Amino acid sequence: MSDTPILSIRNLHAKVADEDIEILHGVDLELGKGEIHAIMGPNGSGKSTLAKLLAGHPGYEATDGTVHYKGEELLDQEPDERSLAGIFLAFQYPVEIPGVSIANFLRTALQAREGKDAELDLFEFQDALLDRMELLGMDPSFAERPVNDGFSGGEKKRNEILQMAMLRPELALMDETDSGLDIDALQVVADGVNKLHEENPDMTVLIITHYQRLLNYLKPHHVHVMVKGKIVRSGGPEVAEELESRGYEEFKTAQV
Amino acid sequence: MEGVTEHLNSDAVQALASGEPQWLQNRRMDAWASYERTPMPTTRLEEWRYTNLDRKLKLATLEPLGWSERSFSKESAPARLVAEMEADHESAGHLVELDGSVAHVDLDPALASKGVVFMSLRTAVSEHPELLEEYLATRALPAERGKFQALNAALWTDGILLYVPRGVQLEHPIRVSRWLSESGKALFSRTLIVAEEGSQVSYVDEILSDDLDAQSLVSSAVEVFAKDNAQVQYVSLQRLGRGPFHLSQQRTIAGKDSTLDTLNVNMGATTARVDLNAQLVGSGANSDMLGLCFGEGDQHFDHNTSQDHVAPHAYSDLLYKGALDGKARSVFRGIIKVHKGAQQTDAYQTNRNLLLSETARADSLPNLEIEADDVRCSHGATVGQLDQDHLFYLMSRGMSREVAERLVVIGFLGEVLSKLPLGGVVAKLSRAIEEKLHG
Numbered sequence: 001m002s003d004t005p006i007l008s009i010r011n012l013h014a015k016v017a018d019e020d021i022e023i024l025h026g027v028d029l030e031l032g033k034g035e036i037h038a039i040m041g042p043n044g045s046g047k048s049t050l051a052k053l054l055a056g057h058p059g060y061e062a063t064d065g066t067v068h069y070k071g072e073e074l075l076d077q078e079p080d081e082r083s084l085a086g087i088f089l090a091f092q093y094p095v096e097i098p099g100v101s102i103a104n105f106l107r108t109a110l111q112a113r114e115g116k117d118a119e120l121d122l123f124e125f126q127d128a129l130l131d132r133m134e135l136l137g138m139d140p141s142f143a144e145r146p147v148n149d150g151f152s153g154g155e156k157k158r159n160e161i162l163q164m165a166m167l168r169p170e171l172a173l174m175d176e177t178d179s180g181l182d183i184d185a186l187q188v189v190a191d192g193v194n195k196l197h198e199e200n201p202d203m204t205v206l207i208i209t210h211y212q213r214l215l216n217y218l219k220p221h222h223v224h225v226m227v228k229g230k231i232v233r234s235g236g237p238e239v240a241e242e243l244e245s246r247g248y249e250e251f252k253t254a255q256v
Numbered sequence: 257m258e259g260v261t262e263h264l265n266s267d268a269v270q271a272l273a274s275g276e277p278q279w280l281q282n283r284r285m286d287a288w289a290s291y292e293r294t295p296m297p298t299t300r301l302e303e304w305r306y307t308n309l310d311r312k313l314k315l316a317t318l319e320p321l322g323w324s325e326r327s328f329s330k331e332s333a334p335a336r337l338v339a340e341m342e343a344d345h346e347s348a349g350h351l352v353e354l355d356g357s358v359a360h361v362d363l364d365p366a367l368a369s370k371g372v373v374f375m376s377l378r379t380a381v382s383e384h385p386e387l388l389e390e391y392l393a394t395r396a397l398p399a400e401r402g403k404f405q406a407l408n409a410a411l412w413t414d415g416i417l418l419y420v421p422r423g424v425q426l427e428h429p430i431r432v433s434r435w436l437s438e439s440g441k442a443l444f445s446r447t448l449i450v451a452e453e454g455s456q457v458s459y460v461d462e463i464l465s466d467d468l469d470a471q472s473l474v475s476s477a478v479e480v481f482a483k484d485n486a487q488v489q490y491v492s493l494q495r496l497g498r499g500p501f502h503l504s505q506q507r508t509i510a511g512k513d514s515t516l517d518t519l520n521v522n523m524g525a526t527t528a529r530v531d532l533n534a535q536l537v538g539s540g541a542n543s544d545m546l547g548l549c550f551g552e553g554d555q556h557f558d559h560n561t562s563q564d565h566v567a568p569h570a571y572s573d574l575l576y577k578g579a580l581d582g583k584a585r586s587v588f589r590g591i592i593k594v595h596k597g598a599q600q601t602d603a604y605q606t607n608r609n610l611l612l613s614e615t616a617r618a619d620s621l622p623n624l625e626i627e628a629d630d631v632r633c634s635h636g637a638t639v640g641q642l643d644q645d646h647l648f649y650l651m652s653r654g655m656s657r658e659v660a661e662r663l664v665v666i667g668f669l670g671e672v673l674s675k676l677p678l679g680g681v682v683a684k685l686s687r688a689i690e691e692k693l694h695g
């Protein structure tokens with residue numbers, strides 16, 4: 001990493017906002033521009049907490065350490081500011097918004113990027129939406145459906161990828177995007193992310209996952225293992241393969 | 257003699273009745289007697305459990321608005337009234353009522369020549385007594401139905417008569433704009449709609465005021481008859497300013513194979529109570545009943561609905577939604593009543609509420625009373641919160657907190673509007689919701 005990292009996490013401690021339970025016990029991580037990283041870990045290791053904290057979820061609170069995004073302190077920014085600065089979180093459990101179509105939702109999100117004084121060009125928006133849906137192999141009628149309302153698990157995740165394609169983030173955080181998906185849906189989602197990364201090789205991706213299977217389709221440059229709120233191992237793609245054959249057990253015991 | 261006050265008394269009724277035909281004088285006096293006999297509803301009654309009239313309605317302070325000769329011009333009318341009238345789309349006729357007296361009526365002459373009657377109730381007393389004798393406060397909302405039904409039947413000053421003859425279909429809606437300007441008053445107005453066999457009409461009633469510094473009571477009694485095969489839509493847009501107590505008592509009576517749909521929108525007033533009884537008296541009758549309310553501050557909305565299935569093979573479907581911010585409160589109490597013999601009834605009832613603050617409250621009390629054995633009925637109610645996960649999801653896409661809340665509320669209430677085939681009303685309400693969200 002010769003350039004300044006896009007994201008730099010130092011000794012990050014964090015807890016649930018209303019409780020005194022520390023979940024992250026000193027995380028260090030650096031992501032370089034355009035890199036694909038994966039954080040793997042067992043349930044309860046704190047990996048999803050890290051993703052939510054980076055996006056600004058009000059339910060979590062950093063108690064120590066620093067996070068710098070593009071050289072600036074991130075943790076005091078509101079979630080919408082972080083989004084406007086280029087951070088995108090693909091949710092593990094996307095929220096349903098009945099009565100609001102995906103198109104309307106995206107239009108509102110893109111209007112927020114234009115600021116108060118400029119109007120989003122609706123023709124350009126429509127063209128961009130159709131273009132992104134075509135890239136991801138989606139039927140245009142999908143955009144008319146209410147956001148996540150009655151969606152299958154696969155549809156919810158595809159909607160996350162469509163949003164990512166429209167918002168063009170510089171840093172995409174994929175929080176357990178593979179959970180609850182069958183292998184076909186997993187492949188569709190992974191293909192989408194790959195296409196977006198091919199199109200914009202400067203986009204940095206952080207994949208949070210329990211399982212190795214997503215990494216068969218989304219090839220990370222770096223793999224980190226998180227156990228009990230700390231990164232206990234970092235390396236190349238081979239770390240994921242190690243985990244696949246040996247599981248998390250030895251990391252868990254190594255911690256104690 | 258609860259509710260008889262310095263200003264609301266038999267003298268006030270007599271003053272209104274003087275000079276009226278005998279049948280109407282009798283009707284008013286009988287209604288007043290019924291009012292005096294009927295005790296004031298208290299929270300001990302299930303129907304009034306959540307609206308304490310003792311605290312919410314200062315009846316003793318209110319003076320009834322008498323009838324007066326009014327004229328209407330856009331130059332001299334209140335700005336808000338004119339703005340809302342001009343926001344209206346094409347209409348078949350328009351009526352303006354100012355402080356309980358009709359000030360203007362126009363009707364497409366082509367419809368008038370087909371026999372459509374659209375006029376002030378006061379004019380109708382002399383021009384169409386046969387219609388009023390038959391329908392006014394008789395079959396739908398007679399004084400015996402309750403304390404406030406009786407009060408309105410005794411003290412109404414003016415109102416609206418719409419009569420659509422057999423087979424006549426109106427392409428554009430009839431629009432009524434009602435305006436209240438005075439504090440400390442009690443306004444009694446009635447609406448009577450009679451749609452004869454095979455006719456078709458949409459009717460949009462909008463009531464408006466500025467914010468008032470003291471309470472006024474607006475009592476609206478609405479009687480709607482759809483005869484066999486008629487199609488009627490009745491829309492009530494309550495967009496009063498703060499201060500007034502709005503009491504809207506509505507009864508719709510749907511004949512054989514008719515469609516009689518209603519929409520009740522409550523955005524304004526400090527307290528708004530809607531009593532809606534939709535009676536399906538002809539087999540194959542249909543009633544879609546839509547409602548939405550959006551409250552903030554200390555607004556209090558109380559909806560009391562009844563899907564009253566008398567005839568077999570009839571269908572009713574109710575959807576009421578409420579979004580509540582601040583300390584606003586809504587109550588929904590709805591009953592599906594299927595009478596003996598109303599076999600093959602289809603009746604559904606849904607009430608959904610969205611709380612936007614920790615201090616807002618919604619109570620939902622759906623109820624079924626079924627005396628037939630071959631029916632399909634369901635009811636459901638939810639009270640949900642705009643929680644931190646919702647907001648976080650939207651904000652993580654770059655929307656500010658305000659924009660995020662607005663999108664969720666518009667989506668939530670939009671489900672009701674999307675079922676309404678009146679484009680002008682939908683556009684107007686979408687704007688009104690947005691305005692209220694902007695604060």
